[in-house]
Amino acid sequence: MTRSEENYLKAIFHLGGQNSKLIATNAIAEQMETKPSSVTDMAKKLAEKGLLHYKRYQGVTLTPMGVKTALAIIRKHRLWEVFLVKKLDFTWDEVHEVAEQLEHIKSEKLIDKIDALLEYPKFDPHGDPIPTKTGEFQERAKQLLSELPIAAQGVCVGVKDTSSTFLKFLDKNSIALGNTIHILDKEDFDNSLHIQIEGRELQISNQIASNLYVKTA
Amino acid sequence: MTRSEENYLKAIFHLGGQNSKLIATNAIAEQMETKPSSVTDMAKKLAEKGLLHYKRYQGVTLTPMGVKTALAIIRKHRLWEVFLVKKLDFTWDEVHEVAEQLEHIKSEKLIDKIDALLEYPKFDPHGDPIPTKTGEFQERAKQLLSELPIAAQGVCVGVKDTSSTFLKFLDKNSIALGNTIHILDKEDFDNSLHIQIEGRELQISNQIASNLYVKTA
DNA sequence: AATAATATTTAGACAAATCTAAAAATATGT
DNA sequence: ACATATTTTTAGATTTGTCTAAATATTATT
Ligand SMILES: [Mn+2]
Ligand SMILES: [Mn+2]
Ligand SMILES: [Mn+2]
Ligand SMILES: [Mn+2]
Numbered sequence: 001m002t003r004s005e006e007n008y009l010k011a012i013f014h015l016g017g018q019n020s021k022l023i024a025t026n027a028i029a030e031q032m033e034t035k036p037s038s039v040t041d042m043a044k045k046l047a048e049k050g051l052l053h054y055k056r057y058q059g060v061t062l063t064p065m066g067v068k069t070a071l072a073i074i075r076k077h078r079l080w081e082v083f084l085v086k087k088l089d090f091t092w093d094e095v096h097e098v099a100e101q102l103e104h105i106k107s108e109k110l111i112d113k114i115d116a117l118l119e120y121p122k123f124d125p126h127g128d129p130i131p132t133k134t135g136e137f138q139e140r141a142k143q144l145l146s147e148l149p150i151a152a153q154g155v156c157v158g159v160k161d162t163s164s165t166f167l168k169f170l171d172k173n174s175i176a177l178g179n180t181i182h183i184l185d186k187e188d189f190d191n192s193l194h195i196q197i198e199g200r201e202l203q204i205s206n207q208i209a210s211n212l213y214v215k216t217a
Numbered sequence: 218m219t220r221s222e223e224n225y226l227k228a229i230f231h232l233g234g235q236n237s238k239l240i241a242t243n244a245i246a247e248q249m250e251t252k253p254s255s256v257t258d259m260a261k262k263l264a265e266k267g268l269l270h271y272k273r274y275q276g277v278t279l280t281p282m283g284v285k286t287a288l289a290i291i292r293k294h295r296l297w298e299v300f301l302v303k304k305l306d307f308t309w310d311e312v313h314e315v316a317e318q319l320e321h322i323k324s325e326k327l328i329d330k331i332d333a334l335l336e337y338p339k340f341d342p343h344g345d346p347i348p349t350k351t352g353e354f355q356e357r358a359k360q361l362l363s364e365l366p367i368a369a370q371g372v373c374v375g376v377k378d379t380s381s382t383f384l385k386f387l388d389k390n391s392i393a394l395g396n397t398i399h400i401l402d403k404e405d406f407d408n409s410l411h412i413q414i415e416g417r418e419l420q421i422s423n424q425i426a427s428n429l430y431v432k433t434a
Numbered sequence: 435a436a437t438a439a440t441a442t443t444t445a446g447a448c449a450a451a452t453c454t455a456a457a458a459a460t461a462t463g464t
Numbered sequence: 465a466c467a468t469a470t471t472t473t474t475a476g477a478t479t480t481g482t483c484t485a486a487a488t489a490t491t492a493t494t
Contacts, residue, residue: 004451025472038452040473045450057459057472088330098324105322107315113305221481242442255482257443262480274442274489441490446483453478460471 003104006073007032008042009051010103012062013070017052022059071135076111077103078124078131083114085125092125093167126167127158127177127213143216145181146191146209153182154214161211170212173202181214220321223290224249225259226268227320229279230287234269239276288352293328294320295341295348300331302342309342310384343384344375344394344430360433362398363408363426370399371431378428387429390419398431 011031017023025043029036047054051066062070080102084090090098105111112133115121123129123140131137142157156179159166170176175197184201185194191206228248234240242260246253264271268283279287297319301307307315322328329350332338340346340357348354359374373396376383387393392414401418402411408423 002450026470034451035453036472037454037474041451084327088327088334090326090330094326098322098327101322101324105315105318107318109307109311110301110305110315113307117305219480243440251481252483253442254444254484258481435494437492437494439490439492442488444487445485447485448481448483450480450482451478452480454476456473456475458471458473460469462469463467464465 001069004042005046005049005051006069006104008039008046009062009066009070010073010077012052012060013067013074017060017062018067018070020061022055022061024059028060068135071131071137073103075131075133075135076105078128079111079114079118079121081124081126082118082121082130086118091167091171093164093171095125096162123158125177126162141215142213144210145183145193145212145214146206148183148214148216150183150186152216153180154216155180156212157215158213159211160213166211169208173204174198174200175202175212181212218286221259222263222266222268223286223321225256225263226279226283226287227290227294229269229277230284230291234277234279235284235287237278239272239278241276245277285352288348288354290320292348292350292352293322295345296328296331296335296338298341298343299335299338299347303335308384308388310381310388312342313379340375342394343379358432359430361427362400362410362429362431363423365400365431365433367400367403369433370397371433372397373429374432375430376428377430383428386425390421391415391417392419392429398429 008028011028012023015023015027015031025036025039028039028043032039043052043054043060046052046066047060050063051069052060052062054060077099080099081092081095084095084098085092115133121130127140127142129137129139140157143154144160145154145156148154156175156177158177159170179197182196183193184196187193191209193204193206193209195202195204225245228245229240232240232244232248242253242256245256245260249256260269260271260277263269263283264277267280268286269277269279271277294316297316298309298312301312301315302309332350338347344357344359346354346356357374360371361377362371362373365371373392373394375394376387396414399413400410401413403409404411408426410421410423410426412419412421
């Protein structure tokens with residue numbers, strides 16, 4: 001498996017290619033920041049290798065083997081992210097770029113030892129689930145903060161937007177995973193929220209609220 | 218810098234290219250397990266980039282920039298080896314292959330944090346010196362065990378042969394870096410040694426003795 | 435000094451991964 | 465349904481790193 005092949009599989013997985021849903025060439029090209037013609041070439045190659053099903057002009061879906069391979073890479077990516085944060089004091093907005101490189105290191109022993117060192121974490125610094133060695137993982141029951149009604153409360157468990165800008169904004173406002181958020185009021189005009197978090201009161205826009213995942217009791 | 222370029226620089230450094238000694242095309246090809254014609258192509262490219270001096274039919278030497286780059290990669294390689302041994306319980310015969318991959322990860326912050334986590338080690342698991350962030354390092358005063366006279370003693374500080382076979386042999390015979398070795402006797406016929414190490418007495422061939430570095434008091 | 439052996443370079447090919455531009459298929463709108 | 469817009473594929477080119485085979489330069493031997 002080349003690095004490029006691994007990146008295609010990961011992108012297709014993130015677009016939903018695991019549930020026999022046909023993923024369009026253009027969608028993959030956009031996700032990978034490449035051209036559709038390049039995607040077509042790679043789709044043929046990966047189909048040849050038995051990692052995905054490719055129907056000309058229709059799109060691709062991952063085979064069981066393709067899903068397994070994608071999950072192994074996602075597992076590595078997320079474990080490295082946890083390692084960087086927990087062991088090397090990286091901030092959660094710094095880890096993605098480095099993990100993009102580390103996820104391609106080929107050593108089963110290495111990633112299993114990292115997993116053990118971290119005591120088998122279930123979620124990465126952004127709240128995304130970490131597949132086990134055998135590829136199992138459960139998505140946490142969660143919803144967007146923006147979907148909660150007035151007076152509801154939830155624990156912050158993840159972010160939808162993982163951009164550095166957004167993550168730094170959250171840091172600046174001391175909003176972190178694990179924090180409990182109460183919705184005090186919602187503004188009809190722009191859906192902005194008046195919330196209480198860790199004793200403080202805060203006003204946040206709908207754009208913020210619709211990029212924060214919470215778990216309700 | 219591509220991975221391939223980095224590997225060429227490292228190989229040339231290991232062949233002595235830092236001391237304005239001309240390194241032959243064939244020597245590089247052998248070290249890299251590639252063909253001389255490939256080396257010529259790469260030599261032109263690296264010369265173009267100012268990383269080495271290339272004289273047609275004569276060989277190459279590293280420029281100051283080339284030395285600096287090579288040392289940065291060697292630093293990463295050796296720090297990762299220490300990390301694998303100290304933090305993840307890898308054995309010293311397992312680390313090289315993985316370090317060959319990890320040395321190409323591009324993140325200054327990452328390697329500096331690994332350095333700090335390990336408390337700035339000066340030597341890797343095979344006794345080789347680790348360059349600092351600024352590229353300084355001193356080779357430890359050492360000599361081959363085979364060069365010591367009868368009755369001399371020394372502390373084991375490194376290995377010349379870093380092959381898995383040799384390292385595993387040393388493990389099996391409980392010979393480790395840091396051990397003190399006394400030369401009890403030397404056999405004229407085959408230069409094999411009768412040694413005392415950590416209380417035990419052992420008979421070792423000249424081939425073993427000429428791959429073990431010791432530091433004398 | 436001429437010849438033979440060795441080392442190095444050049445020329446041309448190939449595989450991987452990408453791109454642009456043109457062609458073909460599919461989807462959309464009236 | 466048919467013209468138009470969009471999506472996807474194909475054809476051909478490019479870059480990087482490699483290879484083989486032939487040509488050229490250097491070194492060693494007589
Ligand atoms: Mn990430
Ligand atoms: Mn993440
Ligand atoms: Mn090594
Ligand atoms: Mn080493």
